Amino acid sequence: MPLLTAAAQIDPFVPQLYKVAHVRRELSDVVTLEIKPSQGSRPSYAPGQFNMLYAFGIGEIAISISGDGTDSTGFVHTVRDVGAVSRAIAALDIGATLGVRGPFGTEWPVTAAEGSDILIIAGGLGLAPLRPAITHVLANRARYGRVAILFGCRHPEDILFHDQLAAWRGRLDIAVEVTVDHADSNWHGHVGVVPALIPRVSFSPHDTVALVCGPEIMMRFTANALRDAGVASNQIYLSMERNMKCAIGLCGHCQFGPTFVCKDGPVMRFDRIERLLTLREI
Amino acid sequence: MAGLEHILREHAFFAACPEDQIALVAGCARNHRFDPGQYLFREGDPANEFFLIRHGKVALEIAAPAQSPIVISTLGEGEIVGASWLLPPYRWTSDARAVELVRAVGIDAACLRGKCEADHHLGYEMMKRFAPILVKRLNATRLQILNVYGKR
Ligand SMILES: Cc1cc2nc3c(=O)[nH]c(=O)nc-3n(C[C@H](O)[C@H](O)[C@H](O)COP(=O)(O)OP(=O)(O)OC[C@H]3O[C@@H](n4cnc5c(N)ncnc54)[C@H](O)[C@@H]3O)c2cc1C
Numbered sequence: 001m002p003l004l005t006a007a008a009q010i011d012p013f014v015p016q017l018y019k020v021a022h023v024r025r026e027l028s029d030v031v032t033l034e035i036k037p038s039q040g041s042r043p044s045y046a047p048g049q050f051n052m053l054y055a056f057g058i059g060e061i062a063i064s065i066s067g068d069g070t071d072s073t074g075f076v077h078t079v080r081d082v083g084a085v086s087r088a089i090a091a092l093d094i095g096a097t098l099g100v101r102g103p104f105g106t107e108w109p110v111t112a113a114e115g116s117d118i119l120i121i122a123g124g125l126g127l128a129p130l131r132p133a134i135t136h137v138l139a140n141r142a143r144y145g146r147v148a149i150l151f152g153c154r155h156p157e158d159i160l161f162h163d164q165l166a167a168w169r170g171r172l173d174i175a176v177e178v179t180v181d182h183a184d185s186n187w188h189g190h191v192g193v194v195p196a197l198i199p200r201v202s203f204s205p206h207d208t209v210a211l212v213c214g215p216e217i218m219m220r221f222t223a224n225a226l227r228d229a230g231v232a233s234n235q236i237y238l239s240m241e242r243n244m245k246c247a248i249g250l251c252g253h254c255q256f257g258p259t260f261v262c263k264d265g266p267v268m269r270f271d272r273i274e275r276l277l278t279l280r281e282i
Numbered sequence: 283m284a285g286l287e288h289i290l291r292e293h294a295f296f297a298a299c300p301e302d303q304i305a306l307v308a309g310c311a312r313n314h315r316f317d318p319g320q321y322l323f324r325e326g327d328p329a330n331e332f333f334l335i336r337h338g339k340v341a342l343e344i345a346a347p348a349q350s351p352i353v354i355s356t357l358g359e360g361e362i363v364g365a366s367w368l369l370p371p372y373r374w375t376s377d378a379r380a381v382e383l384v385r386a387v388g389i390d391a392a393c394l395r396g397k398c399e400a401d402h403h404l405g406y407e408m409m410k411r412f413a414p415i416l417v418k419r420l421n422a423t424r425l426q427i428l429n430v431y432g433k434r
Pocket residue numbers: 050059061062063064065066078079080081082083084085086087125128129240241242243244266432433434
């Protein structure tokens with residue numbers, strides 16, 4: 001079910017003003033911004049949801065909420081500079097103002113997954129939309145069976161949230177595996193694609209929920225590998241991306257087959273979209 | 283030999299393999315230990331043994347001039363290292379280096395090829411076990427070279 005917050009329900013087209021409270025450079029082209037409302041408190045959100053961030057005079061883009069649970073007064077967003085709007089947002093300094101609409105969209109099924117093993121599989125920047133889900137699972141660790149976080153990216157220097165991954169790995173009650181596509185012999189971790197990590201962690205395939213986020217091709221390969229490992233398609237969730245405008249299911253910009261990614265997604269069940277993922281021109 | 287048979291039976295590569303075939307393969311097997319940095323094999327050398335990893339991590343590498351070797355993939359517990367022993371000219375096409383302490387079982391390639399020729403049931407069983415691994419690795423390599431994490 002899509003969640004509309006109180007603010008968005010009042011007028012989902014009107015951006016609320018937020019100020020940048022903290023900036024952290026993650027990678028050469030990725031920053032994490034902590035933003036706080038100029039007035040009042042921020043609406044609540046669920047792991048997996050996104051906001052529309054508006055860089056004044058430039059444009060508005062969908063960016064997932066990437067907070068790690070310590071962001072009770074504002075939102076945390078991790079933005080990669082790929083074009084005009086994301087570059088403007090990634091360049092904001094502390095104190096700068098931006099517009100925010102949201103949160104919008106469906107959530108990771110962290111409550112429904114209670115009692116099951118949980119596999120969290122991220123590729124590249126896909127770790128950002130999963131971070132709120134990871135934080136939730138770790139804060140409620142006793143409610144889940146085995147927990148594994150599998151992360152893949154291109155090079156060792158592209159590892160997002162490096163320190164946090166290391167801290168998670170230091171816990172004795174979850175498995176964390178990191179792999180890179182390309183490395184030289186100075187890297188001592190795994191080399192290979194993220195689906196290859198699946199057989200390296202233990203889980204009960206018939207009682208596992210998998211949350212997957214990353215580039216679409218990576219998600220397709222990963223979902224297929226999960227299925228090969230015995231995880232049912234209706235237990236696999238992917239976070240989809242399509243260009244967005246209204247973010248509330250009106251304009252059709254984000255159409256994905258019969259669904260709209262902004263309101264039926266971004267988090268979608270694999271069995272419901274599997275066929276669409278291999279169709280051309282969608 | 284009984285010890286090696288037991289190790290092979292426990293290894294993921296031989297999951298649900300008939301006992302008589304495990305006994306045949308065990309006749310070609312021996313234990314290995316590789317210290318970190320030690321090479322299991324080098325590119326161009328005869329592929330006269332392949333390895334089932336019991337513990338540790340192995341990097342498959344291509345040496346490159348004036349830079350550190352490029353790692354193609356890493357393999358770990360329950361996986362096999364080496365396919366070049368299957369096809370002529372039986373020469374390794376990459377280096378394989380122990381990243382950490384590695385314990386492995388080596389299978390003598392000439393010995394196993396001979397047994398597979400003599401017993402086609404065994405040969406077919408081996409092919410059925412190798413082919414899915416090779417296909418999976420080919421698919422993984424495709425994903426790896428797509429550079430999916432780059433900007434579109
Ligand atoms: C639900 C949802 C959640 C998202 N969450 C995040 C997030 O947390 N962090 C984040 O940085 N981005 C996220 N995105 C992607 C983000 O919305 C786009 O990167 C952004 O719209 C690009 O706009 P632009 O004007 O900066 O670039 P454009 O001018 O639109 O594009 C510039 C270039 O970048 C390419 N490009 C566009 N989008 C992407 C992409 N997603 N990945 C790689 N290349 C791309 C384009 O093909 C083009 O070549 C999300 C998208 C959706 C739909």
